[in-house]
Amino acid sequence: MKQLEKLFERIVSRTKINLRELDFDLDKYVKDILPLEQLTKFYSFYGITSHHPIHFRFKNSNLAGSYFLGICNVENSILYKSDIRGDELKLKDESFQFQDTEIILDVDEIISIKNSLLIKTLVHNFSHDPEKIDLFLIKNTISCPYANIHGAPMDGCFLGPFSTVDLTTLHDCVIGTFSYVQAGRLSHTNVPSGQVWVKYGELFDFKYRFPEEELRHYITLKPGEGAVGRFMDFAEDRKTEFQRLYNVVHLDSPIEVPLGASINRYSVFLGQSHIEENVLVAQRAFIESSYMGKGANAQENCYISESRLEGYNVTAHGATIIHAKLNQKVFVGFNSFIQGKKDCELTVGRGSIIMPHTIIHLSDPMEIPPGYLVWGYIKNAEDLKNNSISLDRLSKVKDKIEIGNMTFKGSGAVFVDAFQHRIEHILEENGAYFDGELNRGHAQMGQNISFNIIQPYSRGPLEGLYPSIEIQP
Template identity: 65%
Template sequence: MKKLSNLMDRIISRVNFNLRIFSIDVGDYLRGLVPENQLVKFYAFYGIWSNHPIHFHFSNSNLAGSCFLGRCKIDNSILYKCDIRGDELKVKGEVFHVDDKTLNVEEDEVIWIKDSLLVKTLVHNYSHNPEKLELFLIKNSASAPYANIHGSPIEGCFLEPFSTVDLTTLHDCRVGTYTYLQVGELSHIEVDAGWVWIRNKNLFDFNYNHPEDVLRKRYIAFVPGKGAMGMFMDFAEDRKMDFQRLYDVVNLESPIKEIPPGASINRYSVWKGKNHISRNVLVSQRAYLESSWLGEGANAQENCYISFSRLEGFNVTAHGATIIYATLGRKVFVGFNSFILGKADCPLTVGNESIIMPHTIIDLVEPVTIPGNHLVWGYIRRQADLEEHSMPLERLSKIKDQITIGRMRFRGSGDAFVEVFRQRIHHILEANGAFFDGETGRGHAQTGQTISFNIIQPYPTGEARGLYPTIDIEP
């Protein structure tokens, strides 16, 4: 495994060089995060479908347990149990709209991951950068477990556990544990753990910071030499064996005999107990569904956990979100890596069209009801906590300057903030095929039914053990 060890050293040295102004050695955090014997244990798989151009190239890389879809190129990288989703890559001939300008896409867009180490990370290409229309690049970067890279090309960055970069271009940045960024572009910045920061040019700026002592002591901490610790990691680790069969069996049967019209259950999802799904529901790979009810058009995206809950319909459960013992009305949005932990005697009820912000923690010690059309953020354990962690969308829409509520600060146009969120929720539902009528409105839930998977394995012995031979998959 000498070549694999050398590759790990090479990646760490490159990330360290890009982050040299911060005096950090990412090796202290990354070495041992994934034992080398795990990197040779799992196969990788590449999705083949007719809805998007295919091309998969990789060289001198390790892809253990990772899933790839769309045009992908992987060089000198280590990816462990990652999802690389290229189902919304731009295609040659498309017109890309930005502000009041249009740009022609000259060639099919590709995801290129170079000299990087990604661990249990979700990469989704829905890119926003008009300066690099045909290239979604991740270079000289590292990410720890359950990070999300969504529409965010990054170079020279370190993403700590459960962090999310969303529609943001990053250069030489360190993103703290359980931090969410959607700010357009950042360079040479360290963002502390537990921040939720959303900025849209000069229209608005929302930010909230979780109490550091609460976050580190109870939910998630990242310690050099010890890795990620806390309730979030324990929750995922307790359920990881449920995913083991996905790597032991090549041909998996559907968990239900009859799938409703327009619905899709990915073969690499986990299904436990008695579940119900309605038409146009999407259950993505590595989603975990247990004894729950999903109404029409609802979705469970990658790394989601939905247990003992009811989603009435057209619900968005974004990447990494957890929902347990909750009833969600129609069109409720639950953001990236949000953690909703109700209990049988302390359930959560959320009214129609409410928005639960990314990286919100709802860990209940009593029953809580959130009215419809509310924005929710932060840290909630009791009904009284909603006073400092929620606001009616109608009230938010009337804000024109700034407001501070507890640890949340908002500046700019509340009306623009609400409108942008509603448009994005509609786009997600539309892209996932929630509105499919049998003829029009096809999305991932419909096109995903026709994906087949190529299984790829590494060298089993010798100096190259754990590396995958250079391979090109083309039409």
């Protein structure tokens, strides 16, 4: 396993060089972050469909338990149980709009991961960097479990557990535990843990920070121990349910799949669940005793239990929904954690937006009215008052508003409009509006994926490394 150990050390030292100007002790956190002996145990897999162009290149890397789709290049990296979903990359001859400029791609965009260590990380969407529209590059970067890299090229970064970088180009940054950043471009910045930050140039700036003491119970990164807390325990508990999926090559669908819907064969269904047309359930999603209405979706690492989603619901990567009733077009953002209980349900009204990285953890039933924006840490109706605003009211904000720990600056109307526009776009991309012929999206294109399994050397000096592989159409 010599080569693999060397690779790990090299990734750490290169990332460290990038982060040298920040007050951040990388060594302290990456020590023992990865049990190297686990890396020979899990196979890697990639999907082939007739809908997405493919081109996979893997070189001098370990890919244990990771999944690839689309056009991906991985070099000198360790990708542990990560999802590299290249099914939204820009294609040759497509145009990319940046402000007033339209740029036409002359090649297919590629996800390229170099000298990086990604642990249980999701990589999705496409590069939003106008300077590099055909290259979604992740380089000299280390990410912790359940980080999301969403349309966010980065170089020299450390992403804490359950952090999300969304539509943002990063250079030499630390993104703290459970922080969400959507800021366009960021460099040489140490984002503290529990920061939720959405900024769009001078147009708006949404900021909320979780109370540190409370967040610690849910998720924290401990030197020598790695990510710990309720979130990790929760993920650990459902792990065994997934294991059986990985040990069989073909699997019959666990549930009736109606027209236009697709259930990834690496998703878990428990209890009695029902899905409607155009539902999308991604790999590593977990659905238990729930109803998913037409066009609802559950992305990677979602957990939906004892819940009812009425339709056209977006459940973004890593979101958890337990004992909740979501009316139509409710959006639940990345890594949100909604935990009701039996006889203590959450109800969310039509069109409400649960911001990414929201924790709703109830001991009483609670109702969120239709058309609300909700964020932060909410245990009851009292907290809700300090962590929500109606979209109508927010739309009227022109300058600044502060509610609880949240500060919003800029145009509320632009913020609401941008958010709603994005939700519609996600529904379109996911195929929620497929009519049997038009408006095809991921749900329809994911129906006929062939899964291919690749394995590392199991012995010798190359133990744990995968052979060099190149796969083209």
